Amino acid sequence: MAVTFNKRDPVYVQVIRHFKEQIATGNLEAGQEIPSRRELANKLKINPNTAQRAYKEMEEEGLIFTEGNNPSKITKDEKVIGNVRDELILEAVNSFVDAIRPINVPLDEVVGLIKEKYTDKDGK
Amino acid sequence: MIEVKEITKKFGLKQVLKGVSFTANKGEITCLIGINGVGKTTIMNAIMNLTPINSGEILIDGEKLRKESYEKITFIPDAITMLPQMTIGDAMQFMKDFYKSWNQKRAAELLSFFKLKEDERISNLSKGNTAKVNLLLGLGLDVDYLLMDEPFSGIDIFSREQIADVFTSHLVEDRGVIITTHEINDIEHLIDKVVILDNGVVVKSFNAEGVRENEGKSVVDVMREVYKQ
Numbered sequence: 001m002a003v004t005f006n007k008r009d010p011v012y013v014q015v016i017r018h019f020k021e022q023i024a025t026g027n028l029e030a031g032q033e034i035p036s037r038r039e040l041a042n043k044l045k046i047n048p049n050t051a052q053r054a055y056k057e058m059e060e061e062g063l064i065f066t067e068g069n070n071p072s073k074i075t076k077d078e079k080v081i082g083n084v085r086d087e088l089i090l091e092a093v094n095s096f097v098d099a100i101r102p103i104n105v106p107l108d109e110v111v112g113l114i115k116e117k118y119t120d121k122d123g124k
Numbered sequence: 125m126i127e128v129k130e131i132t133k134k135f136g137l138k139q140v141l142k143g144v145s146f147t148a149n150k151g152e153i154t155c156l157i158g159i160n161g162v163g164k165t166t167i168m169n170a171i172m173n174l175t176p177i178n179s180g181e182i183l184i185d186g187e188k189l190r191k192e193s194y195e196k197i198t199f200i201p202d203a204i205t206m207l208p209q210m211t212i213g214d215a216m217q218f219m220k221d222f223y224k225s226w227n228q229k230r231a232a233e234l235l236s237f238f239k240l241k242e243d244e245r246i247s248n249l250s251k252g253n254t255a256k257v258n259l260l261l262g263l264g265l266d267v268d269y270l271l272m273d274e275p276f277s278g279i280d281i282f283s284r285e286q287i288a289d290v291f292t293s294h295l296v297e298d299r300g301v302i303i304t305t306h307e308i309n310d311i312e313h314l315i316d317k318v319v320i321l322d323n324g325v326v327v328k329s330f331n332a333e334g335v336r337e338n339e340g341k342s343v344v345d346v347m348r349e350v351y352k353q
Contacts, residue, residue, distance in 0.1 A: 007342035010333050011313055041292045046313050048292060049152065050333060 003044055011046050015054035018044075019063065023074060024085040030076045034064060125149050126171065126197075126269060126300065131180030133166055140166050142324035143180070148317070150268060150300040153291060157308055157347060158321035164304035165202075167321075168271050171302075172199045184269070195225060200262035202274040204254050206246050212257055213242035219261055231264035234295060238286060252283025259287060263295055270296070272303040276311065288314055312343045320350050 003018050005011055022028040034040075037055055041048040055072060058064045062080050066072040075081065100110055126148040133141040140163045148154035156164050169175035171182055173189055184193045206215040212235070220226045235242065238256040249257060255275060262270060276284050290296060291314045305311070308318075312332065319329040327350050335341050 005313055007312055007344070008336060008340050010337040012333060013337070038294055042289070042294075045288065045292055047153065047316060047332075049316055050313070053333070 005044075005046075011050045012054040012057060015040075015044065015046070015051065016058055016061075016063075019054075019058060020084045020088060023063070023081055024088045028074050030074055030078070030081060032074045033071045034074060036071060125183075125185060126302065127181075127183040127186075128167065128171070129181040129183070131167070131170055131177045131182065133163070133170065133175065133177050140324055141170075141177070144321070144324070144326055145180075146319045146326055146329050148269070148300050148302045151298040152316040153296075153301045153303065153314060154317040154319060155308065155311075155315040156302065156304045156319050156321060157306065157343075158304075159306055159351070162321045163324055164321060165273055168199060168273050168302070168304060171271060172197070174199075196267055197269040197271065198262050198265045198267045200258055200270065200272040200275065202277060204246060204258045204261075206257075206261070208245070208247035210246050211242060212240055212244050212246070212260075215246065215257065215261060216242070216264070219264060223265055225266040227264055227266045230266075230295065231260060234260040234263055234290075237290065237293070237295065250280075250283075252279040255279050255283060255287065259290065263290070267299070269300040269302070272301065274304055274306075276305055276307055281310075284310060308343050308347065315343075318343055318346070320347060322350065 003014070005014050019028065019034075028034070035043060037051045038048055040046075040055075041051040044051070055064065059066065059072070062077065063075055063084070064072045065075060128147070129145050130143045131141055131145075132139070132143055144163070144167060146154070146156075156167060158164055166175055170177045171189075172194070182189055184196060187193065206218065210218070216228075216231055216235075219231070220228060238253075238260060240253060240256060240260070244253075246254070246257065259272070259275060262272070275287055279287075288311055291301070291311075303315075308315075315332050317329065318332055318335075320327050328346065330346070332343055335343065335346055339346075
């Protein structure tokens, strides 16, 4: 689990994003145990308080849950997991649209290019 | 909590500290940053009562500094204070004999964490390993607060990474840490609180996550702004 953090976004937000990506791609499955706060801090080389903050937010968002003193787990709520996926897709599309719009390319041309590039494994 | 309140210090005619105030909480890493010569080490020495202050006050957990305070705090200077002919094991034994709060179990864990050997002589250690031994001797004590003067200074990148790893591990646990540094770049993600010093005063103090969240700035961005003025 190696994550490259940028220096200008809150680290806890970047940690949550990392978890969302792992959930959306299925690398983290519903109900799967996740590392303790301390383990996470150590793995990602971040401040333990930041790891704590990320877990607290994820708990509030319903992405993870903790029963008693057991390790925290990924939510089993399929709806929440579906939302995470939708959110990431929408975010990626939005940033693409923001980048392409100023270039004034006709939509058909963009769609054509996307179709062409998307199936191209190298993405070149 | 360590509370530093309006402390001043004059060396001869030079007013090094002109009323410095900040707090450092338990369970947090507080970083005193400033270019060289702004009085970072003087502040550390003041907390340890190695340099008496001219005015102001320093409180540990709400109490004025007294002899017992130093059972709660340890100071890790930027140079090793053990004799060069000692081995790492000798130095650890010295700490064990000398300090009631020495935790041999944690010290042994640190030894393997840093991949150091007990029979190595202090005089033969590289700069990076000297810094690690220094840290080991300080972290091996069961104290609530750790003061570290320039733990990342003048050592290679891999040693820096290893030392940084300690901060995210259980070896620091919930202790309060104050570190001084002028190289913040590779430890931005590790620290809770930043206190920027310049010209004998605190120019800015803030929470590192807070400044990223509210202003979209890195700690280095803020430093740059401060020193540009």
